[in-house]
Amino acid sequence: MERHYCPAGYRSVLNLLDTQQAIKSLKDCFQQQLGAALNLTRVSAPLVVRRATGLNDDLSGTERKVTFDRLDAPGDEVQIVQSLAKWKRFALGQYGYPVGYGLYTDMNAIRRDEQTDNLHSIYVDQWDWEKVLARTDRTIAYLERTAERIHRAVLEAETVLHSRYPALQPRLPAQLTYITSEDLLALYPDLPPEKREQAFAREKRAIFVEKIGWPLSDGQPHGLRAPDYDDWSLNGDLIYYHPELDCALEISSMGIRVDASGMFTQLRHAGAVERLDLPFHRAIMEEKLPLTIGGGIGQSRLCMFLLRKAHIGEVQVSIWPEGVAEQLRRQGVLLL
Secondary structure: OOOOOOOOOOOOOOOHHHHHHHHHHHHHHHHHHHHHHHOEEEOOOOOEEEHHHOOOOOOOOOOOOOEEEEOOEEEEEEEEOOOOHHHHHHHHHHHOOOOOOEEEEEEEEEOOOOOOOOOOOOEEEEEEEEEEOOHHHOOHHHHHHHHHHHHHHHHHHHHHHHHHOOOOOOOOOOOOEEEEHHHHHHHOOOOOHHHHHHHHHHHHOEEEEEOOOOEOOOOOEOOOOOOOOEEEEEEEEEEEEEOOOOEEEEEEEEEEEOOHHHHHHHHHHHOOHHHHHOHHHHHHHOOOOOOEEEEEEEHHHHHHHHOOOOOHHHOOOOOOOOOHHHHHHHHOOOOO
8 A cells, every 4th residue: 555545435524724723723622621631831842952961752762863063053963853752851850840740842843764654744743741740650540540631631622623613523432441562462463563553443442552662472562662761661552543544543652751760671671771871861860850751642643533634744734755745636635
């Protein structure tokens, strides 16, 4: 199958103008609900960080970052962020947030090595969020309660959109279904991770897959995770079934963050202990940063899901391979 395609019989529910207006309605509603549900306040965030700080997200560890120096500081390399997973924890400590409270921000990133398709773009927009938690809250139960509150915020946004655009009928279940990556493997031992998620999401419609990063009983991890922010035993992905593409659509990756012990263990497993010399990593090892939980919620992904779109380019402006926009236009998919 082509990486960029129009599903058979697809037609957008909303025209271009209604789509742009609905995007604003959705974003305004959801971020208000998210802030109230998790006790978050909005802050400003960086687009670039200095390479030497170690604050940029390494994602799976293989992606090239967009790096450059500045006219007023030759040789001082800075990077466009890939996400704000580390910066947020640093900011919580700097701003002095108490336990149970946190921040969210509009994160804009460039992932130059992203393989673009209907779901992926080199331009990434998320609500990145992070909150301080007590050591006693570093549990799966706390993680699941947080995921449930995010899901409820999505349900509220879905209801608001339906009230303004009646053709967008609600289709999410009221409750999430929780499953570990190991249990998902046991259910579908002959399928790769992505297909396991698709099969389970098709059945349950809204799922939360837990414990991603460590190798499973088949010797392979369910997915790759950077070793220095999520605790691989206390993380998960919020996934919805997307009928237009018949796929499992990851809306959010989130987790309770590593403490000093967890970060050392995961860095050693990943063969990346040299990162312990970076300022961010030293601060965690010396317990100078708060214990936190956080994640990213894809803005374009959520818009794509709730507005029934078949291509992420229908809800964001980005750069696509030569000829893709024209090919999709002929098939009835209009990219912004």
